[in-house]
Amino acid sequence: MEQNENFLQVRDLVVEYTSGGQVVHAVNGVSLSLDRGQTLGLVGETGAGKTTIAKAILDILPNPPAKVRSGEILVDGQDILKLSEHEKLKIRGNKIAMIFQDPMTALNPVMSVGEQITEAVLLHNDFTRTQAEARTVEMLEMVGIPGQRYVEFPHQFSGGMKQRVVIAMALACDPELLLADEPTTALDVTIQAQVLEMINDLKTKLNTSMILITHDLGVVAETCDNVAVIYAGKIVEFGTKRDLFKAPAHPYTLGLFDSLPKMDDDSKELHPIPGLPPDPTNLPRGCSFHPRCPRATEACSREGEIPMIELSPGHFCRCIRTGGNN
Amino acid sequence: MWKYVTRRLLWMIVTSISVAILIFTVMYFVPGDPAQMALGTEATAEELNAYREMLGLNDSFLVQLGKYLYNTFIRFDFGTSYAYHTPVMEEFASRLPRTLALGWICLIIDALIGIPLGVTCALHRNSIWDQGFLVLAMVGVSIPNFWLALLMVMLFTNKLHLLPSFGIGTWKHWVMPIIAGSLSGVAMNARQTRSAVLETIRADFVTTAKAKGVKAHDVTYKHMLPNALIPIVGGIGQRFGSAIAGTVVIETVFSFPGIGTYMMNGITARDYPVVRSCVLVLALFAAVATLLTDLAYGFIDPRIKAQYVNYAAKKRREDQA
Amino acid sequence: MTEAKTNMTRKKSRKQSMFLAVLKRILKNPVSCIGLIILLILILSAVFAPLLAPYSITEMDYDSIYALPSLKHPFGCDKLGRDLFSRCLYGGRYSLSLGFIAAICGFTFGQVFGIMVGYAGGKVDNIAMRICDVLQAIPGNLLAILISTTLGSGFGNTILAMTVGGLAGSVRSTRAMCLKEREMEYLQAAKSINCSRATIMYKHMLPNIVAPAIVGTTMSIGGTIMGAAGLAYIGLGIQPPLPEWGAMLSAGREQILYYPHLMIFPGLCIAVTVLAINLFGDGLRDAIDPKLKD
Numbered sequence: 001m002e003q004n005e006n007f008l009q010v011r012d013l014v015v016e017y018t019s020g021g022q023v024v025h026a027v028n029g030v031s032l033s034l035d036r037g038q039t040l041g042l043v044g045e046t047g048a049g050k051t052t053i054a055k056a057i058l059d060i061l062p063n064p065p066a067k068v069r070s071g072e073i074l075v076d077g078q079d080i081l082k083l084s085e086h087e088k089l090k091i092r093g094n095k096i097a098m099i100f101q102d103p104m105t106a107l108n109p110v111m112s113v114g115e116q117i118t119e120a121v122l123l124h125n126d127f128t129r130t131q132a133e134a135r136t137v138e139m140l141e142m143v144g145i146p147g148q149r150y151v152e153f154p155h156q157f158s159g160g161m162k163q164r165v166v167i168a169m170a171l172a173c174d175p176e177l178l179l180a181d182e183p184t185t186a187l188d189v190t191i192q193a194q195v196l197e198m199i200n201d202l203k204t205k206l207n208t209s210m211i212l213i214t215h216d217l218g219v220v221a222e223t224c225d226n227v228a229v230i231y232a233g234k235i236v237e238f239g240t241k242r243d244l245f246k247a248p249a250h251p252y253t254l255g256l257f258d259s260l261p262k263m264d265d266d267s268k269e270l271h272p273i274p275g276l277p278p279d280p281t282n283l284p285r286g287c288s289f290h291p292r293c294p295r296a297t298e299a300c301s302r303e304g305e306i307p308m309i310e311l312s313p314g315h316f317c318r319c320i321r322t323g324g325n326n
Numbered sequence: 327m328w329k330y331v332t333r334r335l336l337w338m339i340v341t342s343i344s345v346a347i348l349i350f351t352v353m354y355f356v357p358g359d360p361a362q363m364a365l366g367t368e369a370t371a372e373e374l375n376a377y378r379e380m381l382g383l384n385d386s387f388l389v390q391l392g393k394y395l396y397n398t399f400i401r402f403d404f405g406t407s408y409a410y411h412t413p414v415m416e417e418f419a420s421r422l423p424r425t426l427a428l429g430w431i432c433l434i435i436d437a438l439i440g441i442p443l444g445v446t447c448a449l450h451r452n453s454i455w456d457q458g459f460l461v462l463a464m465v466g467v468s469i470p471n472f473w474l475a476l477l478m479v480m481l482f483t484n485k486l487h488l489l490p491s492f493g494i495g496t497w498k499h500w501v502m503p504i505i506a507g508s509l510s511g512v513a514m515n516a517r518q519t520r521s522a523v524l525e526t527i528r529a530d531f532v533t534t535a536k537a538k539g540v541k542a543h544d545v546t547y548k549h550m551l552p553n554a555l556i557p558i559v560g561g562i563g564q565r566f567g568s569a570i571a572g573t574v575v576i577e578t579v580f581s582f583p584g585i586g587t588y589m590m591n592g593i594t595a596r597d598y599p600v601v602r603s604c605v606l607v608l609a610l611f612a613a614v615a616t617l618l619t620d621l622a623y624g625f626i627d628p629r630i631k632a633q634y635v636n637y638a639a640k641k642r643r644e645d646q647a
Numbered sequence: 648m649t650e651a652k653t654n655m656t657r658k659k660s661r662k663q664s665m666f667l668a669v670l671k672r673i674l675k676n677p678v679s680c681i682g683l684i685i686l687l688i689l690i691l692s693a694v695f696a697p698l699l700a701p702y703s704i705t706e707m708d709y710d711s712i713y714a715l716p717s718l719k720h721p722f723g724c725d726k727l728g729r730d731l732f733s734r735c736l737y738g739g740r741y742s743l744s745l746g747f748i749a750a751i752c753g754f755t756f757g758q759v760f761g762i763m764v765g766y767a768g769g770k771v772d773n774i775a776m777r778i779c780d781v782l783q784a785i786p787g788n789l790l791a792i793l794i795s796t797t798l799g800s801g802f803g804n805t806i807l808a809m810t811v812g813g814l815a816g817s818v819r820s821t822r823a824m825c826l827k828e829r830e831m832e833y834l835q836a837a838k839s840i841n842c843s844r845a846t847i848m849y850k851h852m853l854p855n856i857v858a859p860a861i862v863g864t865t866m867s868i869g870g871t872i873m874g875a876a877g878l879a880y881i882g883l884g885i886q887p888p889l890p891e892w893g894a895m896l897s898a899g900r901e902q903i904l905y906y907p908h909l910m911i912f913p914g915l916c917i918a919v920t921v922l923a924i925n926l927f928g929d930g931l932r933d934a935i936d937p938k939l940k941d
Contacts, residue, residue, distance in 0.1 A: 060536040062528065085542075093539035100537075105530035110552045110627055119548075120538040153628040169538065344781040349793065356797045461678060464929065468922035470873050470893075472880050473914035476900060480907050571786035575877050590881060593796050605793060609785045 006074075007209055008034040008057075008177055013071035015052050015233075018064060022281045026052045026066070028233040029305075034226075036176070039203070039210040041224035041241075043217065043256070045277050049233035050213040051101070054179040057211075058092055075177065094124035097175035099199075101182040103162035107154040113165045114140070114150030117172050124173045139168040143198060160191040167195070171202055178203065178210040184219065196222060217256060221245065229253050232278050232288035238308075239315035249317040251293045287319070295321050327631075331621070338613050343399060345609050349602050350394055354387060360408045360596040381408065398606070405599030409591070414603045417588060422607065424494065425577070425584035429570045429611075431504055436511030436569075437562060443512070444519025445554075449546065451524060459516070466513030471572060475506040475579040492581035503580050507573060511565060518561050522554040529553070556627050563619025567612035672934035679930015685923035693739030700733035704890050713906050722912040725895075726902065731909070734890035735916050741802065741891045742920060746872040749809040753817050754864040756810070758853065761821025766829065766848050772822070779815040787812035788874055795883040805884045809871050820863065824856040831855075858935050865928040869921040876917050892917045 010032050017024035027049040034040045042050045055061045057073055059080060073080045080091065100106040108116055114136050121132040137147035143164040154162060163183065170178060183199060184192040200223055203210055212223055220227055220241065227244045229237040229252065237250040248254050255273035275292035278284055284291055290300035299320060300306075308316045361377040362369070369377075378384050382393060397403045404414035447456045482502065483491040489498050526532060527550065535549045577586030585604050592600030624631040673679050692699055702708075707728045714724040722731035764775040782790070794808040828834065829852075837851045878884030879893030887894045892913040899909030 055533075058537050060533060062533075089539045089541060091539070092537055098534075098537040100530060100534060102530060106534045108531040108535065108549050108553070109629060110556075111549070112628075116534075119535075119540065123539050153632075155629045155632070166534070169534075341780055341784050345784045348781060348785070352793050352797050357799065461926075464925050465918075465922055468869060468873075468925050469918045470876055470880075470914065470921070472877060473896060473910070473917065476896070476903060476910050476914070480903055480910075484904055484907075567786035568788060571789040574789070574792065575881060578881050589792075593792070593883075601793075601796070605785060605789055608789060612786055613784055 006033045007036040007076065008211075009072075009074040010053070010057070011072040011074070013053065013056060013073065014069040015049070015056050015061065015066060016069050017066050024280045025283055026233050026280060027056065028283070029071075030230070030233070030235055032228055032235065032238065034177075034209050034211065036209055037207045038225045039212055039223055041220040041227040042211060042213045042230055043215060043220055043227060044230035045215060047277055047280065048230045050230055051181050052233075053230075054098060054181050054211060054213060057177075057179060058096055058098055059088055060092070060098075090124070093120050093170075093175075094173045095175060096177045096179065097170035097173065098179040099163075099166055099170045099181060099183045102186050103159055103166050104186065106166050107162055109154050112151050112153055113157065114152075117165070117169045120169055121172050135172065136168075139172045140165070142171075142202070143168045160187050160195065163187060163191075163195055164198070167199060167202070171206065171208075174206055175208060178208050179213070180210060181213045182215070183212075185214075185216075192219075199223075217260060229256070232280065232283055234288065234318065235308075235316075236289065236318045237316065239311075243312065243315040247311075247315070249311055249315070249322045250289075250319050251295050251321070252289050255292075255294075297321065327624075331617075334617055334620070338610075338617065341613060342606070342610055343395065346395060346398060346602070346606055347391065349605050350391055353598050353602055354390070356596065356598075358596040360598060363596045364408055394602070398603075404603035407592075407597055407600050409595040409597045409600070414599050417600075418585075418603070418607065421584050421588055424582070425570070425573055425586060426611065428500070428503055428507060428573050428577075428582070428584060429566070431500075432507040432511060432573075433562065433566060433569050435504065435508040436515050436565070439508075440512040440515025441519045441558060443516040444558075445523055445546070445551065447516065447520045448523035448527065451520075451527075456520075460520070463513040463517050467510050467517070469509065471506045471510060472575050472579050474509060475502060475576060478502045478505065479579075494583055499580075499582075503573075503576050503582055506579070507569070507576050511569060514565070515558070515561070519554065519558050522557045523550060526550045526553045552626060556623065559619060559622050559626060563616055563622075566615035566619070567609075570608050570612055570615075669931070669934045673927075673930045676930045676933065679927055679933070682923045682926025682928075682930060685919065686927055689739055689920055689923060690743060692736055693743050696733075696736040696740060700730075700736045702730035702733045704729065704734050704737050705888070706730070713902065713909075715906070716908055723906070723908040725898065725909055731895075731912055734895060735892070735912055738890045738892045738895060738913065738916060739920070741885055741889065742872050742876065742917065745802065745806055745809070745875050745885075746868045746924070749806050749813075749871045749875075750864050750868045752806070752810045753813050753867070754860060756814060757817030757821050758857070758860060761818045762825050762848050762852060762856075764818065765822035765825025766844070766852070768829075775818070775822075779819050782815035783819070787816070788877070791874060791878060792881075792883060795878055800883055800886045802885055802889075805875050805878055808878065809875055812874070813867060813871070817860075817863070821856065821860060824859065825852060828852055828855055862928065862932045862935055865931055866925065869924040869928070872924070873917065873921050 010030060013027055013030045015027040017026055030049075030053055032040065042053065044050055052061065052066070055066075056068055057080065059068075059073075061068070068081060071081070075091070075095065080088065083091070107113065111119075114133070117136040117139060118129075118132045121127060121135045122129070125132070125135075127135065133150070137150060140150065141147050145161060145164055145168070149157075154165075157165065163186070167183070178199075180199060184195050187195060196219060199210075202208075210223075212219070214220060224241050226238070226240055228235045229244070229250065231252050237244065237248070237253045244253065248257055252273070255271075258271040259273055261270055273292055278288055278291065284301065285303050286299075286301045287293070287296070287306050290296040293300065306318050306320055308318050309322065310316050311322065359374070359378075360381065360383065361374045365373060365377060375384075382390060385393070394405075397405060402415075404418070406413050407417070410417075443459070447459055450456050478489075479491040479502065482489040489501055490496075491502070493499060529550075531553075532545060532549055535545050540549070573582075573584060574586035574589060576582070577584045578590050581587060585608060589601055589604035591597070592604065673683065708714075708724065708730075709728050711720060711724045712728040713726060714720050714728070716723040720730050720732060722735060724730055725734070760775070764772050785793070791808040791812040794811055795804060798804040798807065834847060834851060837847050842851070875884055876891070876893030876896070879886070879891050880897045882897065885891035885894055887898055895913040896910050896917075899906070899911075899913065902909050
């Protein structure tokens, strides 16, 4: 607990997929940091590279086709990507755990749910089988599933219940970092709030850090401390929740807020961001967002990296039109 | 569960009786006169008629059918061979175990070699070995088993004088029939396993297992394989019938004294009781194999086991599949 | 009128482009490409056998009885001094046409009845499935043996035997797909605008389930050819003196000790044909349904 600052640091992460001879640029130089006990929201459209970042942190990207080209992922100052496979196994599920997007497919259909949690418990603790099973039952009950359902199989659970099982599995070894990949997207709206609240409660109870991946700004508002907005595999804006909601700076972030339906607005129209996300095999030059940007100028499409500009302490934006020019 | 098995067994009896009726009807219309076959061309019309009377061949179709069903299913008597004048049951006692042994051994070899090969290919997918093996497996599927059998006879019997080409007695007699009978099955199992494993390799629950910190080896054998096995088991069950029937041709090539040669002899001699009983018995064993496969399914897949408890749901699934 | 016409041409061109896309994907895959080329060569050489064959299939050359392969007789000669190469060329006519005709019959029957049964449901479906149960209780090749025994040998009877052996399976699988499709909303939409039963079944449903059936049928041709050769081999299929590969193989078996070429070449013909069809079918499956491919 001495190292309270910057528990997780990701530096210049680049991940590429190779598919049918084409290179998909999924993550293009992402850097972010996270303190202990804090929650970081990763926001962006489908295909922006959010899940890839999370899987890269666990180093469970399917290789091939995915490959981490460069970058560092430091957890407690240790670069995960440089560890041996054996050391990585000790971190996965133990120090860092992940909650997956689709509870319907995330569980092994031919293994009882209890067995799947016990497997994780046994891997990372010096427990006997009985102790591990007791721990599993405890975890199940913590997420609101009666312990006697230990022996049941995934098909006997509803979607919401399955997601609880996935959460129990992720939390079973008291992880220090939780990667929650759209944990509520596949669920009914009524259950979404419940699950979110539960994750939040458990997280505070265990003082876990969390990266919450979502495309739902409402979820961000409820749970996150910091927010990173991702577009085409790059962070385009980073700041505290307050910064982002009060003073969104990047045109893409503004677009995201504009596309939400507003209660106090009389106009009956929504304002979606025009155009489509760019083809990740062939990203636009300069700022990836410029083809869809209402404020784009010629300078935006010029070759070269757009730098991150610090607008206020801790609030960064990757846009040449914000800051001084705007 | 037991209720399910009982219902399946009952249904199997109904199917067997229907199969028996079907076979009888088909055989009834087979051209050729068994009496003529048995007595030769010099027999007089009276002799032939007497012989037919003795076999009951002069009765009407329905009477013959009724007698046949009564004897087969109530008295468990498969009748007496027209040609050899021995009870079919007696022949079965020595021949059936051989054919079943041949069929089972082939099937077990199919699984024991084919499945690990398929898994290995899938784990090293798109490597040169994998691609090469895929083509090789396709060649294995495409070689007619009787041709393979003859090629082996040419090599191992005629050139190397290692293995006998016909008959039965020592283990050496079994080598070539087993290889001829299992090659295509091995290749098919390997191909099917490969694609089944590939389908699970990208499944989300495999990622979940990896994220838990499960070792790569355990991810493969504890999480991927049990799921990949579900379609593979189905494939093996489906092939059992054709594996058993496939022994007919292989037995003919090697003059292997099993059900297949018995049946082929019966066909040439218009020996109806023999042919009928052989087909019926082979069909019956295929049905038992299907039942065993379905039970194995339930053993591997809890979703299906749950359906066995609810038989109606299971029946629906089966019809859909 | 003109509108309908442009609509028609549009539909046609869409179908054409789909066909072209599939063909392109097949040609991209070297393995299936090889299969297709071999298959085309085999088909062409069977069709043009009279032009290509150096000898007639009945021409007996008493000087070259049991002749080994040579420049004069590439595959050698049989016990009557007939040229084996010419006979193998003609043999392709039987095997290939038999395989394709049986496949088309099985496909048509399976589609028509499978959809009917699947769409009708209820009692019809139940009875049809029980009939299939009984037919499938007898392994396909055993059923084929039984039918050839009853009907006698010959080209037509072999086709019938091979088709009937696989019928129950193809009806059942079409029906299963049909049941899945029946739940889809587009069919209910078709129903809601008062389409007739036949229109729904054959205009809306058929195109959606036909692709996997085409793949399955193609993959089955190889097995059918092999099964038919097997029938001929055990003396129940096409009979000598017709130059069918299985029958030639069976005849060559007698002289396996001294003249193995008599059984090697006909067997090779069967294996290569079946292999070519399987390779092509494999590529076709990948091309029609790319997601099945890794």
